[in-house]
Amino acid sequence: MSIGIPLSSWGGLISLEIIGGLIIATLIEQGVNRFLKYFLRTTYFFPYVISATAVALVWHLLLNPDLGVVNYYLGKLGVSQINRLFSAQWARISIILVETWKNIGFCIVVFLAGLQNIPRQLYEAAEVDGASKVQRFFHITLPLLSPTTFFLVVVGLINAFQIFDVPYVLTRGGPGGATRTIVMYIYETGFRFFNMGYAATVSLSLFVFIAVLTLVQFKISGRWVFYR
Amino acid sequence: MGPRVPRITLFGVDGFPLLTTSQNPGEARKLIKYMVRKDVQAKLIGTKEAPVGNIPTRRSLATGDEMSIFPPRSYKIFYESLVKFPAKPVPAPVAFTRVEEIWLRYVSAILANEMSAEEGCMKAHKEIADVLGGSNSPVPGQGLAKGDICVLRLGKNTLVKRENLAGCLFVLPTFLGFLFFVLSPMVAALVLSFYSWDLFTPPKFTGLSNYRALMHDEHLLDVYRNTLVLVGGLDKS
Numbered sequence: 001m002s003i004g005i006p007l008s009s010w011g012g013l014i015s016l017e018i019i020g021g022l023i024i025a026t027l028i029e030q031g032v033n034r035f036l037k038y039f040l041r042t043t044y045f046f047p048y049v050i051s052a053t054a055v056a057l058v059w060h061l062l063l064n065p066d067l068g069v070v071n072y073y074l075g076k077l078g079v080s081q082i083n084r085l086f087s088a089q090w091a092r093i094s095i096i097l098v099e100t101w102k103n104i105g106f107c108i109v110v111f112l113a114g115l116q117n118i119p120r121q122l123y124e125a126a127e128v129d130g131a132s133k134v135q136r137f138f139h140i141t142l143p144l145l146s147p148t149t150f151f152l153v154v155v156g157l158i159n160a161f162q163i164f165d166v167p168y169v170l171t172r173g174g175p176g177g178a179t180r181t182i183v184m185y186i187y188e189t190g191f192r193f194f195n196m197g198y199a200a201t202v203s204l205s206l207f208v209f210i211a212v213l214t215l216v217q218f219k220i221s222g223r224w225v226f227y228r
Numbered sequence: 229m230g231p232r233v234p235r236i237t238l239f240g241v242d243g244f245p246l247l248t249t250s251q252n253p254g255e256a257r258k259l260i261k262y263m264v265r266k267d268v269q270a271k272l273i274g275t276k277e278a279p280v281g282n283i284p285t286r287r288s289l290a291t292g293d294e295m296s297i298f299p300p301r302s303y304k305i306f307y308e309s310l311v312k313f314p315a316k317p318v319p320a321p322v323a324f325t326r327v328e329e330i331w332l333r334y335v336s337a338i339l340a341n342e343m344s345a346e347e348g349c350m351k352a353h354k355e356i357a358d359v360l361g362g363s364n365s366p367v368p369g370q371g372l373a374k375g376d377i378c379v380l381r382l383g384k385n386t387l388v389k390r391e392n393l394a395g396c397l398f399v400l401p402t403f404l405g406f407l408f409f410v411l412s413p414m415v416a417a418l419v420l421s422f423y424s425w426d427l428f429t430p431p432k433f434t435g436l437s438n439y440r441a442l443m444h445d446e447h448l449l450d451v452y453r454n455t456l457v458l459v460g461g462l463d464k465s
Contacts, residue, residue, distance in 0.1 A: 012461035096458055160459040167458070177450060181458065185451040194427050200420035201438040202448065207414070209452075 013163075014156050016100040018149065021107025026141065028108070029115045041112060045105035052102065056169035059098045060085075063170070085171050088178035095167045095179055102166070103159075107152050114148030115141070146225045154217055161210055182206050322388050323359055330355045361390060 011019075024044065031037050047055060062068045065083040084090035118141065126136050164183040167173065173180035173188075180188075182202070190199030244260040246253065262268060334352035338345050421438050425431035442448065 012457070012459045014459050015461065092457060096461075099458070157459065161455060163455065163458060177447075177454075179454060179458070180451050181455045182451045185447065196425040196427060197420055197423045197431070197434065198438050198441060200417040201442055203417055204421055205442060205448070 012160075013096045013099045013103070014153070014160050016096065017103050017107050017156055018152055020100065021104050021111050021152070022145070022149070024104070025108045025111035025115060026137070029112060041109060044108045047102045048105040050102075052165040053169055055102050056098065056166045059094070059101075059166075060170055063094055086175055088175055091171050091175060091179050095163075095170060098166050098170065099160075099163065103156070107156070110148060110152055111145065114145045118144045143226050144228065147227055150217075150221055150225045154214060157213060157217070158210055161206065161213075322391075326359050327356050330359065 028037055028040050028044075031040070062070050063084050065071050070084070071082075082090070084094050122140050122144075123136055126140055131139065162183050163181050164187065167179045167181055168184055168187075171179045173184050183206070186199050186203050186206070189195050189202060244263055246256050246260060250256050331352055334343075334348040337343050338348040343351075420431070422433060422435060423431035424434045424437070
């Protein structure tokens, strides 16, 4: 299957959420107009408030090969018109993008709060010393945002590994089980094959997995998280 | 071993130290012995007609019968409080800074003769009792007139305990939700993992067989890999 861009370069939904959220939050913070800032913040946060099932249903329509606008505009750009949810690669990319679209507002709002906590004097001092905008971003914004980023990574990973509703509505785990997630497997084991005991065991394995992952993150956080 | 003597911190009283680096320790010791002699101390205090004003180093001079020279009116409180309430370092209670502020304000008012000592103590006591949340206000003019000092006791109903209670009450709803919707399902899942249950017949205890199945489940690896691809973008193909 060739789609031009290998999936690995797309990154998972966690990196898209964090990096995309950081970029958008920084741009919003730069904005001169206060009301534009409020407007954008609200707009980006809105999908986060909507039920995941509703979001997935809407995107299911948008991705529909006959009715959806996504294929229509991709077709105008010369991309072949296929059912994106019938190809393993495209189905994954669709799920990642829909999940990111839904959750990025949360990252933006938390990053905006973190940005407002950075003292102006640091930027002024750096400006006097002749630091460029890019240097100020990498040497002031990024290190001082590290506690915010750490929070978002921890919470984001805990939530991301329990991803269920969007892929369930979009693909039901297909095609060929390529998008069947852990929680979907637990749900099917328990409520379609009625093997409650085994479903409980799998969910415990997920619990242990997430707990260890979170513990490791806290252990290595000392190397890159700076508290003022 | 002698009788148990309470550790007492004195302040505002003269002392005569003998330095270990002293050139003439013998002479110094003689001088100290001379300085603390009763008659010498009495001279330092002075007489009723011509008071010098030092506080006597020897307590007997202040409390003894012959020392009705010109006892400072509150000297008994001073000496008795040393024994009754021996000072020792303790961690500052939560309300300490507020109590200290109130106390110092009234002490300076008393020292500046803006109010009488009794009035100041009563007002300070009332204000401090309000801060600590207690209701044990003394009967006016009773305890204090006899020379007792105000004693602050942290009763049952202190500020600290009330704040703790308020905190617990605020956390309670969330904690109940966590208990019923997170913790108990987790424990139930842990118990259920040792059973085989199809929802229609009663659960059968099967020991570790579910965990054994977990080890040999290739679907499990697939779903973990799928989730990792979605979350981290780790593509294997």
